[in-house]
Amino acid sequence: MLLKSPIRAIVLPFSCFLTFLSLCLAAQDSDYEAPSDPWGNPDLNGIWQAMGTAHWDLETHESRAGPLWQLGAIGAIPGGVGVVEGGEIPYRTEALQTKLENQASWLELDPVVKCYMPGIPRANYMPYPFQIFQTDQNIMFTYQFASSTRNVFMNRPDYEAQILTVMGHNLGRWEGQTLVIETTDQYDWTWFDHSGNYHSEALKVTERFTAFGPNTLWYEAEIDDPEIYIRPWKISMPLYRRLEHDARLVEFKCQEFSEDILYGHLRQTEEAAAALEEVRQLDQE
Numbered sequence: 001m002l003l004k005s006p007i008r009a010i011v012l013p014f015s016c017f018l019t020f021l022s023l024c025l026a027a028q029d030s031d032y033e034a035p036s037d038p039w040g041n042p043d044l045n046g047i048w049q050a051m052g053t054a055h056w057d058l059e060t061h062e063s064r065a066g067p068l069w070q071l072g073a074i075g076a077i078p079g080g081v082g083v084v085e086g087g088e089i090p091y092r093t094e095a096l097q098t099k100l101e102n103q104a105s106w107l108e109l110d111p112v113v114k115c116y117m118p119g120i121p122r123a124n125y126m127p128y129p130f131q132i133f134q135t136d137q138n139i140m141f142t143y144q145f146a147s148s149t150r151n152v153f154m155n156r157p158d159y160e161a162q163i164l165t166v167m168g169h170n171l172g173r174w175e176g177q178t179l180v181i182e183t184t185d186q187y188d189w190t191w192f193d194h195s196g197n198y199h200s201e202a203l204k205v206t207e208r209f210t211a212f213g214p215n216t217l218w219y220e221a222e223i224d225d226p227e228i229y230i231r232p233w234k235i236s237m238p239l240y241r242r243l244e245h246d247a248r249l250v251e252f253k254c255q256e257f258s259e260d261i262l263y264g265h266l267r268q269t270e271e272a273a274a275a276l277e278e279v280r281q282l283d284q285e
Contacts, residue, residue, distance in 0.1 A: 032177075032211060032212050032213060033177060034177060034211035034214075037134060039135070039136035041134070041136070041174050042174070042177050042178075042179070042211055043134070044132050044134060044139075044179060044209060044211060044217065045132055045133060045134055046131070046132060046241050046242075047129050047130070047131045047241065047242040047247050047248070047249065048129065048130060048131070048132065048217060048239045048240065048241055048242065049127075049128070049129040049130070049239065049240055049242055050124060050125035050126075050127075050219075050237055050238075050239055050240075051238075051240060052080060052081075052083070052125070052237060053078050053079070053080030053081075054080070054082075054083045054125040054193065054235070054237060055122070055125055055126050055127055055193055055194065056077055056078065056080065056193060056194050056195065057080065057082070057193050057194065057195035057197075058082060058083055058084050058089065058192055058193050058195070058197055058235055059082040059084055059087070059088060059089060059195070059197075060080070060081055060082035060087065061079055061080055061082070061195065062079045063076060063077060063078050063079035064076070064077050064079075065077070067107045077194075083125075083235045083236060083237045084233060084234070084235055085233065085234045085235070085236060086233065089197060089229065089233060090229050090230045090231050090233055091228065091229060091230070092227075092228060092229065092230055095227075095228045095229070098196075098198065099195075099196045099197060099198060100196070101196070102191070102195075102196025102197075102198060103195045103196035104196075106194050106195065106196055109196070110191055110194055110196075111189055111190055111191060112126075112145070112146075112191070112194075115146050115254040115255045116146065116166065116189075116190070117146050117148040117166040117167055117190075118143075118145060118146070118148065118190060118191075119166055119167060119168065119186055119187075119190030119191075120150070120167060120168050120170075120183045120186065120205050120207070120221075121183075121192070121205055121207060121221040121223075121235065122190065122191065122192050122193065123141070123143050123145070123148055123150070123167070124207075124219060124221075124239070125219075125237060126143070126145045128143065128144040128145040128252065129144050129242055129247075129249060130142060130143040130144065130249070131249055136154065137153075137154055137155075138151055138152060138153060138154060139151075139152040139154060139172055139179070140152070142249060143249075144249045144250065144252050145252060145254070146252070146253070146254055146255075147251065147252065147253050148166075148167060149167070150167040150168070150170050151170065152170040152171070152172040152181055153170065153171055153172065154172045154173065154174075155172075155173055156171060157171060157173070159171060161184065161185035163185070164185050164186065164187050164201065165185065165186065165187070166186065166187055166190060167183075167186070168183040168184060168185055168186040168205070169183065169184050169185040170182075170183050171183075177210055177211065178208050178209065178210040179207075179208070179209040179210075180206065180207070180208055181205075181206070181207045181209075182204065182205070182206050182207075183204070183205040183206075183207065184203070184204050184205075185201075186199075186201070186203055186205075187201065188200045188201045188203075192223075198228070199223070199225045199228055200225055200227040200228050202225050202226060202227045202228075203223070203224070203225045203228075204224045204225070205221055205222070205223060205224075206221070206222040206224070207219070207220065207221045207222075208220040208221075209239075214241075215240065215241040215243060216238055216239070216240060216241070217238065217239040217241075218236070218238060218239075219236065219237055219238065219239050220234060220235070220236040221234065221235050221236075222234045223235070
């Protein structure tokens with residue numbers, strides 16, 4: 001996909017430079033060793049959160065007006081430097097057209113607008129915190145958005161998924177100081193961001209969580225989906241520990257906020273039926 005905006009043409013090389021710089025910084029701290037949990041593995045327990053605008057668009061993007069003009073500046077979509085290594089997502093030609101259609105109608109089509117669980121990897125860079133609980137056999141991720149959860153089965157490479165799920169089938173292992181999670185068997189209707197970047201059911205996500213400081217994780221996710229992309233591609237970003245004294249996940253069951261989107265047409269139908277019934281009764285009188 002060619003960059004047509006002069007601003008993006010300037011920002012893209014800068015994005016690549018920042019990605020390279022971030023990798024260098026991560027490499028410099030690669031000798032950091034996290035404290036061990038009771039089973040001798042790196043202790044990643046805690047509440048974490050991404051910063052930035054990846055949840056709006058994984059690629060470099062300009063700021064633009066939001067969907068509700070009444071919100072003014074606070075409702076605008078902020079610009080941001082991309083987190084895709086190499087700068088652009090390598091879509092197949094026909095898949096790119098679907099992505100553009102998604103982006104044009106994101107407010108109607110994006111599943112998280114309806115409070116659906118975000119899927120992987122998107123759950124990790126939503127603008128909400130998540131918490132890691134780890135044992136030697138399982139690692140649990142609990143996300144504030146939509147009260148989503150995922151259970152990572154450790155050291156069980158032959159454990160097969162029985163069904164597709166929104167958050168996928170998660171198999172984990174330790175590679176030194178890095179937690180590696182391979183996620184498959186996700187439904188194909190989750191997106192990667194608000195900009196319509198999407199996948200098929202063939203998606204395989206390989207995530208790597210590495211502590212490079214007491215309060216920072218380096219997060220990488222390789223996206224492999226031969227039905228949508230011409231090759232695998234990778235995103236990377238830091239995740240930060242929430243350090244507030246009383247830091248916790250608070251309940252955010254957002255279904256009630258999206259009821260009108262999900263069920264409004266049913267209520268409208270009932271209201272219309274009631275109105276017609278009232279008119280019918282008046283006619284009979």
